Amino acid sequence: MTIGFAHAELIAVLVAVTGDEPRVMTIRSGDALPSGPFEMGHRTLQSGLREWVQEQTEHPVGYLEQLYTFADRDRNNDIPGGRTISISYLGLVNEQSGAGRPGWHGWYEYFPWEDHRQGRPAVLDEIMTRLRSWADADPARRDHRHRRADFTFGLDGGGWNEDLALQRYELLYEAGLVSEAGCGAEANLGRAMFADHRRILATGIARLRAKIKYRPVVFELMPESFTLLRLQRTIEALAGLTLHKQNFRRLIEQQDLVEETGGTESETGGRPAKLFRFRHTVLEERALAGTKLPLSRN
Amino acid sequence: MTIGFAHAELIAVLVAVTGDEPRVMTIRSGDALPSGPFEMGHRTLQSGLREWVQEQTEHPVGYLEQLYTFADRDRNNDIPGGRTISISYLGLVNEQSGAGRPGWHGWYEYFPWEDHRQGRPAVLDEIMTRLRSWADADPARRDHRHRRADFTFGLDGGGWNEDLALQRYELLYEAGLVSEAGCGAEANLGRAMFADHRRILATGIARLRAKIKYRPVVFELMPESFTLLRLQRTIEALAGLTLHKQNFRRLIEQQDLVEETGGTESETGGRPAKLFRFRHTVLEERALAGTKLPLSRN
DNA sequence: TATGATATGCTCAAAGAGAGCATAATTAGG
DNA sequence: CCTAATTATGCTCTCTTTGAGCATATCATA
Numbered sequence: 003m004t005i006g007f008a009h010a011e012l013i014a015v016l017v018a019v020t021g022d023e024p025r026v027m028t029i030r031s032g033d034a035l036p037s038g039p040f041e042m043g044h045r046t047l048q049s050g051l052r053e054w055v056q057e058q059t060e061h062p063v064g065y066l067e068q069l070y071t072f073a074d075r076d077r078n079n080d081i082p083g084g085r086t087i088s089i090s091y092l093g094l095v096n097e098q099s100g101a102g103r104p105g106w107h108g109w110y111e112y113f114p115w116e117d118h119r120q121g122r123p124a125v126l127d128e129i130m131t132r133l134r135s136w137a138d139a140d141p142a143r144r145d146h147r148h149r150r151a152d153f154t155f156g157l158d159g160g161g162w163n164e165d166l167a168l169q170r171y172e173l174l175y176e177a178g179l180v181s182e183a184g185c186g187a188e189a190n191l192g193r194a195m196f197a198d199h200r201r202i203l204a205t206g207i208a209r210l211r212a213k214i215k216y217r218p219v220v221f222e223l224m225p226e227s228f229t230l231l232r233l234q235r236t237i238e239a240l241a242g243l244t245l246h247k248q249n250f251r252r253l254i255e256q257q258d259l260v261e262e263t264g265g266t267e268s269e270t271g272g273r274p275a276k277l278f279r280f281r282h283t284v285l286e287e288r289a290l291a292g293t294k295l296p297l298s299r300n
Numbered sequence: 301m302t303i304g305f306a307h308a309e310l311i312a313v314l315v316a317v318t319g320d321e322p323r324v325m326t327i328r329s330g331d332a333l334p335s336g337p338f339e340m341g342h343r344t345l346q347s348g349l350r351e352w353v354q355e356q357t358e359h360p361v362g363y364l365e366q367l368y369t370f371a372d373r374d375r376n377n378d379i380p381g382g383r384t385i386s387i388s389y390l391g392l393v394n395e396q397s398g399a400g401r402p403g404w405h406g407w408y409e410y411f412p413w414e415d416h417r418q419g420r421p422a423v424l425d426e427i428m429t430r431l432r433s434w435a436d437a438d439p440a441r442r443d444h445r446h447r448r449a450d451f452t453f454g455l456d457g458g459g460w461n462e463d464l465a466l467q468r469y470e471l472l473y474e475a476g477l478v479s480e481a482g483c484g485a486e487a488n489l490g491r492a493m494f495a496d497h498r499r500i501l502a503t504g505i506a507r508l509r510a511k512i513k514y515r516p517v518v519f520e521l522m523p524e525s526f527t528l529l530r531l532q533r534t535i536e537a538l539a540g541l542t543l544h545k546q547n548f549r550r551l552i553e554q555q556d557l558v559e560e561t562g563g564t565e566s567e568t569g570g571r572p573a574k575l576f577r578f579r580h581t582v583l584e585e586r587a588l589a590g591t592k593l594p595l596s597r598n
Numbered sequence: 599t600a601t602g603a604t605a606t607g608c609t610c611a612a613a614g615a616g617a618g619c620a621t622a623a624t625t626a627g628g
Numbered sequence: 629c630c631t632a633a634t635t636a637t638g639c640t641c642t643c644t645t646t647g648a649g650c651a652t653a654t655c656a657t658a
Contacts, residue, residue, distance in 0.1 A: 008308045008338065010371075010385055040306070040385075046372040071369040071387050073308075074344040087308055087338075087385060089369050149584050160586055215592045231636080241593060249594035249616065251637075256614095272635025273623035286447050288458055294513045295539060296547035296647075529605080547647065549606075554645095570604025571654035594616075 008085040010040040012051045015069060015206030018095040018106065019223050024239045025106040026203060027059055032107040034196035051091050065094040065222040070205050072198065092206045094222035109207060112193050112200055116167055117242045136177040164241045168208040171201060211241055218259055221280040227263045229275035230254060259284055306383040308338040310349045313367060313504030316393040316404065317521050322537045323404040324501060325357060330405045332494035349389050363392040363520040368503050370496065390504045392520035407505060410491050410498055414465055415540045434475040462539045466506040469499060509539055516557055519578040525561045527573035528552060557582055
């Protein structure tokens with residue numbers, strides 16, 4: 003039995019928000035995520051990734067965090083006689099940098115069912131119909147499949163949960179409704195990607211959607227100064243949801259995440275909006291998470 | 301430049317709670333975490349890990365999740381002329397299985413400063429003293445270092461945050477206060493481990509402490525039926541904190557995580573406690589996370 | 599039977615979250 | 629200049645969740 007040696011590769015999910023669209027950096031006209039070999043010269047995984055992302059895309063990457071390591075044997079991109087380990091990273095790029103340039107694709111192109119800002123997308127009807135027949139196709143697992151579909155797509159009373167992006171993609175994959183599953187062209191839900199890159203993207207989206215709720219990472223996607231509405235729109239773009247304006251600003255302000263720059267902006271045609279900047283010091287001031295455990299005092 | 305090939309290894313952080321002690325599975329009398337090569341025969345990373353953990357330890361592993369992938373060049377266990385990629389996993393093992401057997405070590409042996417159930421541990425005084433002098437040793441970074449120490453060890457008004465276990469270890473490492481940092485024997489804070497295994501353990505502890513707050517993973521550590529106090533003690537063991545009894549039970553019950561078995565237990569000498577079991581169906585009923593974003597209705 | 603111990607129920611106040619009304623400061627159009 | 633449209637911002641009110649602790653129940657044991 004051959005043991006222990008493998009080809010190591012780094013894959014990046016680079017995200018930027020331009021206008022109101024969340025975008026991801028791609029290569030091959032949007033068919034794949036940028037990736038490169040993990041070289042001996044690299045001191046750490048992070049620095050390795052930073053190097054070739056920088057040189058390949060010319061974008062300074064701000065925040066960078068490890069996403070997941072994939073190495074399943076049935077992945078499409080295995081090299082013959084060897085095994086590929088793909089270590090994926092999530093990177094956040096400042097708005098300006100990602101603007102308009104080629105290579106950046108809106109991520110809802112790949113996941114049209116994930117954008118609920120204009121209300122529930124019409125594709126969901128088709129998706130649910132197809133999931134129903136998939137569920138019914140196996141009498142033994144029927145009930146469980148229905149419950150799972152209802153749950154991940156928010157039909158079980160719990161409502162839509164944006165964090166479940168990965169679970170939804172995995173369900174569609176299992177049901178053979180995405181073309182990566184090798185089920186022919188009739189399964190055209192969203193744009194496909196090379197190998198399992200779309201799954202990796204889904205992993206990144208899910209991670210980011212979860213993270214913005216308890217860590218101030220959104221600011222990595224913002225310019226130096228911004229209005230609260232721009233901040234809201236950015237978060238809405240990522241979450242694929244619309245937020246309550248007044249409560250959103252109350253939330254941001256009471257957490258002391260931002261401070262006024264003193265300037266205003268009147269681009270939008272109404273009352274000029276105050277400009278804010280991120281208070282970088284909060285990163286070393288607070289934990290920002292807060293326990294949910296009922297502590298006792300002693 | 302040599303590229304892309306590396307030695308791949310799997311490392312497991314297996315956790316069980318026996319009595320009131322959280323334990324971790326080790327080899328070499330507690331000096332290292334169990335690890336093994338990632339073999340070509342393995343279909344997936346998870347299944348690969350499951351296989352040799354099962355055969356090596358004879359413990360059925362319930363919950364298993366990927367932790368982190370380490371591959372920095374300065375890791376101690378690099379093989380000459382090659383590079384080791386270590387993919388670490390967190391596994392939860394049922395109480396019975398891990399009981400008493402050799403190989404299981406209480407994790408506070410390695411992190412004595414992390415257990416706050418009997419109040420603030422005395423070691424923390426020594427730690428803070430040493431961190432102070434470390435901070436003062438570099439005038440340029442002095443203030444930043446002090447703030448960081450205060451923050452991670454809960455002296456900045458925010459109080460102790462159990463989730464920061466990894467950050468605390470990393471700070472102690474940077475400050476040269478743990479012997480893995482290669483700073484001689486005078487730095488004897490907690491028991492050391494081989495290579496960077498203690499850092500990996502810290503990663504697992506931090507992940508688990510965070511996760512029990514928003515996912516019902518504790519039940520993987522419990523026997524089929526249990527009293528609410530046992531459940532509380534288990535969580536307290538993991539978090540290194542004491543909880544408010546009445547509020548804890550309110551929390552558990554209102555979330556419908558458990559149901560009564562009908563039986564009771566009177567081992568503890570007082571009023572007999574009702575026995576509960578985990579309602580496995582909640583896993584497919586709800587998301588259990590709940591957004592913190594201020595949604596709007598339309 | 600009294601005492602100590604644990605289990606379990608319940609209350610009350612404080613903090614947080616959801617929803618929406620009201621007012622302010624602009625621009626665009628007569 | 630006046631008015632409508634538009635966006636920003638402030639504030640209130642209610643409902644829920646959380647923190648803290650008192651009170652009662654049910655057992656073992658001296």
